[in-house]
Amino acid sequence: METRSSTVSDQKSEESEPLPISEYVRELVSKAQRATRKLASLSTSTKNQALLTMAEALVAKSDELLAANERDLEAFGTTPGNKAMADRLRLTEKRIGEMAAGIREVEKLPDPVGMMSTMWTRPNGMQVGRVRVPIGVIGIIYESRPNVTADSAALCLKSGNVCVLRGGSEAIHSNTTIAGILAEASEQAGVPSGAITFVDRVDREVVPVLLKQDRFIDLIIPRGGESLMTLIAEHSTIPVIKHDAGVCHVYVDAAADASMAEAICINAKAQRPSTCNAMETLLLHQSIARTLLPKLATSLKAANVEIRGCPKTCQVLSDAKPASEQDYGKEFLDLILAVKIVKNMDEAMEHIAQYGSRHTEAIVTTDYGRAMRFLKEVDAGAVLVNASTRLNDGYQFGLGAEIGISTSRIHARGPMGLEELTCSKFIVLGSGQLRE
Amino acid sequence: METRSSTVSDQKSEESEPLPISEYVRELVSKAQRATRKLASLSTSTKNQALLTMAEALVAKSDELLAANERDLEAFGTTPGNKAMADRLRLTEKRIGEMAAGIREVEKLPDPVGMMSTMWTRPNGMQVGRVRVPIGVIGIIYESRPNVTADSAALCLKSGNVCVLRGGSEAIHSNTTIAGILAEASEQAGVPSGAITFVDRVDREVVPVLLKQDRFIDLIIPRGGESLMTLIAEHSTIPVIKHDAGVCHVYVDAAADASMAEAICINAKAQRPSTCNAMETLLLHQSIARTLLPKLATSLKAANVEIRGCPKTCQVLSDAKPASEQDYGKEFLDLILAVKIVKNMDEAMEHIAQYGSRHTEAIVTTDYGRAMRFLKEVDAGAVLVNASTRLNDGYQFGLGAEIGISTSRIHARGPMGLEELTCSKFIVLGSGQLRE
Numbered sequence: 001m002e003t004r005s006s007t008v009s010d011q012k013s014e015e016s017e018p019l020p021i022s023e024y025v026r027e028l029v030s031k032a033q034r035a036t037r038k039l040a041s042l043s044t045s046t047k048n049q050a051l052l053t054m055a056e057a058l059v060a061k062s063d064e065l066l067a068a069n070e071r072d073l074e075a076f077g078t079t080p081g082n083k084a085m086a087d088r089l090r091l092t093e094k095r096i097g098e099m100a101a102g103i104r105e106v107e108k109l110p111d112p113v114g115m116m117s118t119m120w121t122r123p124n125g126m127q128v129g130r131v132r133v134p135i136g137v138i139g140i141i142y143e144s145r146p147n148v149t150a151d152s153a154a155l156c157l158k159s160g161n162v163c164v165l166r167g168g169s170e171a172i173h174s175n176t177t178i179a180g181i182l183a184e185a186s187e188q189a190g191v192p193s194g195a196i197t198f199v200d201r202v203d204r205e206v207v208p209v210l211l212k213q214d215r216f217i218d219l220i221i222p223r224g225g226e227s228l229m230t231l232i233a234e235h236s237t238i239p240v241i242k243h244d245a246g247v248c249h250v251y252v253d254a255a256a257d258a259s260m261a262e263a264i265c266i267n268a269k270a271q272r273p274s275t276c277n278a279m280e281t282l283l284l285h286q287s288i289a290r291t292l293l294p295k296l297a298t299s300l301k302a303a304n305v306e307i308r309g310c311p312k313t314c315q316v317l318s319d320a321k322p323a324s325e326q327d328y329g330k331e332f333l334d335l336i337l338a339v340k341i342v343k344n345m346d347e348a349m350e351h352i353a354q355y356g357s358r359h360t361e362a363i364v365t366t367d368y369g370r371a372m373r374f375l376k377e378v379d380a381g382a383v384l385v386n387a388s389t390r391l392n393d394g395y396q397f398g399l400g401a402e403i404g405i406s407t408s409r410i411h412a413r414g415p416m417g418l419e420e421l422t423c424s425k426f427i428v429l430g431s432g433q434l435r436e
Numbered sequence: 437m438e439t440r441s442s443t444v445s446d447q448k449s450e451e452s453e454p455l456p457i458s459e460y461v462r463e464l465v466s467k468a469q470r471a472t473r474k475l476a477s478l479s480t481s482t483k484n485q486a487l488l489t490m491a492e493a494l495v496a497k498s499d500e501l502l503a504a505n506e507r508d509l510e511a512f513g514t515t516p517g518n519k520a521m522a523d524r525l526r527l528t529e530k531r532i533g534e535m536a537a538g539i540r541e542v543e544k545l546p547d548p549v550g551m552m553s554t555m556w557t558r559p560n561g562m563q564v565g566r567v568r569v570p571i572g573v574i575g576i577i578y579e580s581r582p583n584v585t586a587d588s589a590a591l592c593l594k595s596g597n598v599c600v601l602r603g604g605s606e607a608i609h610s611n612t613t614i615a616g617i618l619a620e621a622s623e624q625a626g627v628p629s630g631a632i633t634f635v636d637r638v639d640r641e642v643v644p645v646l647l648k649q650d651r652f653i654d655l656i657i658p659r660g661g662e663s664l665m666t667l668i669a670e671h672s673t674i675p676v677i678k679h680d681a682g683v684c685h686v687y688v689d690a691a692a693d694a695s696m697a698e699a700i701c702i703n704a705k706a707q708r709p710s711t712c713n714a715m716e717t718l719l720l721h722q723s724i725a726r727t728l729l730p731k732l733a734t735s736l737k738a739a740n741v742e743i744r745g746c747p748k749t750c751q752v753l754s755d756a757k758p759a760s761e762q763d764y765g766k767e768f769l770d771l772i773l774a775v776k777i778v779k780n781m782d783e784a785m786e787h788i789a790q791y792g793s794r795h796t797e798a799i800v801t802t803d804y805g806r807a808m809r810f811l812k813e814v815d816a817g818a819v820l821v822n823a824s825t826r827l828n829d830g831y832q833f834g835l836g837a838e839i840g841i842s843t844s845r846i847h848a849r850g851p852m853g854l855e856e857l858t859c860s861k862f863i864v865l866g867s868g869q870l871r872e
Contacts, residue, residue, distance in 0.1 A: 122833070126827065128833045128834060135845050135846070136845065218846075233650070233673055234673075237669055237670075239675065240675070260868040263868065263870060264870065267870040267871055271870070271871050379861070380861060381861060381862065382862040383861060383862070383863050383864070384864040384866060385863075385864065386865075386866040386868055387562050387864050387866025387870075388870045388871050390870070390871035391864065391870075392864075393871075396871065397564050397862065397864075398556060398564060408675065409572065409654050409655070409859045410654075410677070410846065410847045410859065411847040413859050414861065414862045415862070423845045423846065424850070425815070425816060425817060425849060426817065426818040426828070426851070427811050427818070427819050427820075427821075428818065428819070428820040428827065428833075429821055430823025430827075431823075432693070432696040432823070433824065433827060434699060434700065434703040434707070434824045434826070434827075435703055435707050435708075435824050435826035435829075435832065
């Protein structure tokens with residue numbers, strides 16, 4: 001490997017005894033913390049130049065990157081059972097190009113640091129405003145997809161935040177290489193060393209230790225499955241914004257346009273099933289099940305989707321596999337779809353409240369009143385009318401970018417863009433005002 | 437006591453064995469959780485009517501309230517050492533009137549639930565917007581000041597949130613009475629039972645148990661001292677927005693207007709020393725120390741403020757007590773002021789970075805460049821130029837109200853008003869859009 005990220009273990013020869021985990025983590029995060037003041041004060045043009053240099057370096061070193069990814073893929077293996085996971089892990093020239101393009105998109109976005117939306121004057125004459133400032137050090141703990149490394153580094157840099165990145169062990173070679181290329185390129189452009197910090201030791205004990213570094217890390221953003229979320233809930237003394245599972249539903253109403261419903265269902269399920277905003281359960285109004293379901297099932301089958309149906313679904317589709325109770329509320333992340341026929345929208349909304357993860361919920365209908373009621377009453381990060389759940393995404397929503405889709409209720413909910421990576425401070429321009 | 441809040445222990449006769457703490461807390465918070473759906477769907481006019489009824493009831497029952505407060509004050513005692521704390525605890529007719537007026541102010545504020553600041557159209561034609569929705573159940577853990585009970589209940593109700601209130605044991609009679617009056621009045625106006633929940637058992641084990649109820653409570657807002665914050669950091673599995681100590685500085689620059697500096701310092705220190713936004717340390721530029729300090733010291737002494745000075749301060753003020761290292765970074769919450777003479781603004785900003793709690797920081801200067809630099813480089817929830825630190829407050833800033841001053845960097849920082857008590861959901865109005 002030609003390029004390496006700036007990590008503590010670099011300072012040791014490969015022969016020497018590795019540092020104890022707690023010391024390794026402490027050195028890494030305290031170095032990261034030391035980069036905050038310089039990073040927060042960098043000009044927008046310096047940050048932008050660094051982003052362009054980073055994008056260029058990724059493409060220039062794509063051979064190195066593909067070789068590292070190949071090592072990860074070999075170690076991971078590809079059985080039919082983990083095909084979706086392998087798909088998330090795989091890098092190609094195209095995906096590297098997309099990563100670089102993603103970084104260039106971030107370069108074009110407005111710098112959120114220093115933004116002030118309004119300033120108002122109080123009766124006593126003092127002017128009050130709210131200015132966006134970096135959060136500080138953001139720890140990002142994620143699984144599988146190596147593009148998260150590049151996305152996270154670019155978004156944190158643009159928003160003036162130091163990032164401490166911890167990827168999944170299955171992508172360790174890909175991630176180490178990406179982070180190394182980006183850190184090196186950013187430093188060439190004037191970004192302080194430590195601003196892009198990658199945790200390059202795969203030991204399982206690293207994460208619990210990382211989660212206790214509240215003196216050095218201001219926010220943890222985890223992106224992954226249930227076991228990661230449980231680990232973090234148990235150990236973190238640092239504020240957390242979760243990027244948790246998506247158990248997303250599409251409810252096809254009695255008054256749905258049949259061809260629109262079919263197109264949305266195919267897209268929501270099959271366009272990229274391994275993502276958190278893919279549909280996992282289809283809820284279908286009973287009055288249109290017999291006319292819509294057979295045609296929809298044919299299209300789903302053509303897209304290799306396995307249907308697991310409720311008893312009524314199995315009556316309509318004689319070859320459908322019966323759904324078990326566990327199939328509802330399950331994040332398949334694969335070409336599997338649970339289907340349930342419901343009496344009415346109330347039953348659909350109750351099902352969503354009971355089994356959904358409050359991530360993304362959609363209705364297909366031509367009825368105005370039911371569309372408005374669904375929007376108002378369904379509780380989720382994003383609620384859509386007549387659109388695919390797959391559109392719940394920072395780019396698609398026009399935020400310019402996203403570091404993920406928050407399933408927390410605090411600070412940010414739904415797609416999290418650059419602005420959500422900052423916090424605010426109040427500023428007051430006075431002329432001698434006192435409290436009376 | 438005539439009025440009682442709706443709590444589990446009400447259901448037991450006073451003779452019977454009390455419930456184990458874990459069962460008591462679980463019953464209380466699960467009842468609170470059950471109130472969320474109805475509360476979230478209440479109309480603004482119902483919520484407003486409830487607030488007016490609550491304000492009226494507080495005033496109508498002020499005798500009952502004063503009697504309860506007297507019991508707390510007797511138990512607390514008043515030695516010179518805890519005079520500031522006793523001041524925070526004391527209720528008077530005037531303060532009860534202020535509490536009621538505070539609730540009526542909340543009634544007049546716009547309802548944040550359902551607010552949508554902008555809606556935008558994407559190139560594919562779908563419209564995307566962000567709607568404010570209640571957070572859910574908010575647990576508020578606080579010390580001393582009984583008005584927090586009324587403020588919190590009113591703000592949570594207006595923003596559609598259920599509150600679970602846990603006050604300090606020293607104010608248990610005052611708080612139980614306030615919460616009881618408010619819960620009863622709100623229910624008369626159509627608010628579901630449980631929406632204003634008060635934890636009426638003072639056992640120390642209650643808080644750790646409360647902090648694990650992440651299935652039922654969505655957010656914890658603690659308002660208190662260091663030991664409370666440590667307890668919460670150790671035990672909470674629920675997201676927390678801290679309302680922590682304020683170690684606030686005023687830096688009087690070389691180019692300060694002397695009479696403005698004096699007025700701001702007296703106000704920041706002495707107007708209400710027991711609050712988190714009172715000045716604790718004065719930083720004074722060396723070039724004006726000899727001219728400003730003697731006159732300022734006379735005014736501070738007239739306001740009964742004890743000065744603890746650095747060696748240079750003690751040279752100028754021969755009767756000043758020398759400051760110890762522990763006096764810097766200390767939240768006195770009393771009529772005590774640490775004073776330090778600094779070489780220049782850089783030394784002042786370094787002192788603030790080292791000893792401050794990032795709560796409220798102010799500069800007094802007529803120099804434009806230094807004012808702008810101080811605003812940009814000092815990291816705090818509020819940074820003020822030529823205004824008293826005491827103005828860092830939701831009412832003073834025009835937020836209409838505040839539930840406290842957040843010292844967290846996430847979700848809300850500085851005064852936290854109604855909008856900060858909500859989260860958002862994205863809504864999408866589509867016409868068949870798919871992800872490409």
